Amino acid sequence: MASIHDVAKEAGVSVATVSKVINHYPDVSDKTRKKVKNAIELLRYRPNVIARGLVTGRSWTVGVLINIPFTNPYVAMLLEGIKTALEDSGYDLMRLSARLNDPAYSFIDHCHSRNLDGVVVFGVEKDHRSIQELIESGIPTMFVDTDATGLRAGNITTDNRNGVHMAVRHLFELGHRRIAYLAGTPGHNVGESRRAGYRDGLEASSIPYCEDYVVNGDFSYDSGIQGMTKLLQLERRPTAVVCSSDMSAFGVIHSIEAHGLTVPGDISVVGFDNIYEAELFKPALTTINQNIHAIGVKSIQELISMIKSSDYPPPVVTEPSSLIVRESTATCADSVG
Amino acid sequence: MASIHDVAKEAGVSVATVSKVINHYPDVSDKTRKKVKNAIELLRYRPNVIARGLVTGRSWTVGVLINIPFTNPYVAMLLEGIKTALEDSGYDLMRLSARLNDPAYSFIDHCHSRNLDGVVVFGVEKDHRSIQELIESGIPTMFVDTDATGLRAGNITTDNRNGVHMAVRHLFELGHRRIAYLAGTPGHNVGESRRAGYRDGLEASSIPYCEDYVVNGDFSYDSGIQGMTKLLQLERRPTAVVCSSDMSAFGVIHSIEAHGLTVPGDISVVGFDNIYEAELFKPALTTINQNIHAIGVKSIQELISMIKSSDYPPPVVTEPSSLIVRESTATCADSVG
């Protein structure tokens, strides 16, 4: 690889001048500029981003810490959005390992040793030690689905609360009164917002809250199976269940069918996320849509804004959610009216 | 952030000595080593990987070029494998943009300007200009599912040919004789291997090859729908169809059901990939399993071996495939015997 010295020699100028041409400084004569450009062309010279970063302090690299498997469809869509927003931005994406439970590992040290310009963090809860360190470090940060902020840290999430609220209302309007809720991880930011939405929905429908109808899960398929199994043992089993994720809704449906009942004939089911599979599933899943791709795009756009100007206020953005009605919900069979 | 100079000053030694301690050189007295270690601890010093890379020529960064959306389940699993193998290796992963069709963009320049130690490439066909450039560049490379090699470039893929062969044999043993094939992209390495496997399977079963029973697709859901629609218009429609991907198999099944027929009652369907959804789908999909995670892991392991020693021969590895029988295949109804 040709270096800036080679170009300078070829063009018969100093390296400082070459640097100025590369960086579009105005105070270079057209004649010199042309000579340099020719030399660059001739030698196929490309500036070394690494070396440049050492002196400018900018790496043109954005880190991403994702503490959830890539095979999670939600993660995949988020990454797709991140990728889209990064394209042509000049920034490259670096994945940071997620050894969050290894005390010898420091996420911040990692960011510093790599000179990262900013990071987006997904799937780490607010109270994890590294979150606090990160906020204090002053590295521009966007949290996805984590309710944390700082001088240089913003966050972005879906309107989870209203989403579940809408799901409950939808079921209410179909005549359901015994509406169960398969909750997400307790204490988890997103899980709690959705749980609050469930109560909102009941309240708006004047349905009394009944503890038996709320089962905790962890968003997974398996937790859907387990949760539904419990609900089916209830004396007055629910006629509908709202789930805190599509994956757990699939588990719920599987469990219902394994017990010889049908969806939505006997029990209606609503998911949350609107992952790709929701449409493919049989029955196609009624669910709450999240604009995950948009969240990925915006997280990067906002992050870059923060990187570019140190007084860009760290944003807190909430993306709207929406109800997508498909085949897994229907009028309540034993409607009380 | 403390620099090596700060540590040297704090410890009362030269930066050269600090460097030796960091890099575990043996020729440092225990006393000095201790002083330096204390200073490092005290200042929370972490070496700057970027600066180090500038002088050593190693960035401890591996690039990944993936020319397929992250939302593709296959890509997600591959990444998961890559991630696993990278953990604790000391290498970080950088995603490279895939502006392969932008003539102004050079993938190799990108690798060089980022000082990448090696790259894994997925979803780019052998004849793309950047592949040739990459091979010539001498950057250690592992191609996934692309049949390219070079002095410093190896590849890894699934035994695609035998996979489809097994699928055909499975159907044959169930009594099927009119076995159609929904092919992948023509000219595509993986597509062609699987196509060859189809012919192998017919031959081994003494079934004559019939052109009408082969429809081209591009691995997508939509191409499955379109392909099956064509096949259903045939006078003697097939009793079974082997698909070149699970996604296209889902499309095929959708199309069959849309025509009022059932799977596997009327027509048996086999997929390829064994993505997560294959098991969730109804009917659960009989398919050919690829060890995608293992491919991800091995691609990185081999790449790192190549990086570490310049005479490590570029590997060409084929992962075995296997048949997973589920619910989408059954004995042929109108078996000819």
Place this chain on the structure above:
DNA sequence: CTGAAAGCGCTTACAG
């Protein structure tokens, strides 16, 4: 065993 010096490939005041 220790350190001064050169250098990796750049950029940035600064002097002329």
Place this chain on the structure above:
DNA sequence: CTGAAAGCGCTTACAG
């Protein structure tokens, strides 16, 4: 408008 010099944070012969 141009270039010499210092410096970003490191490592690596080399001399002592």
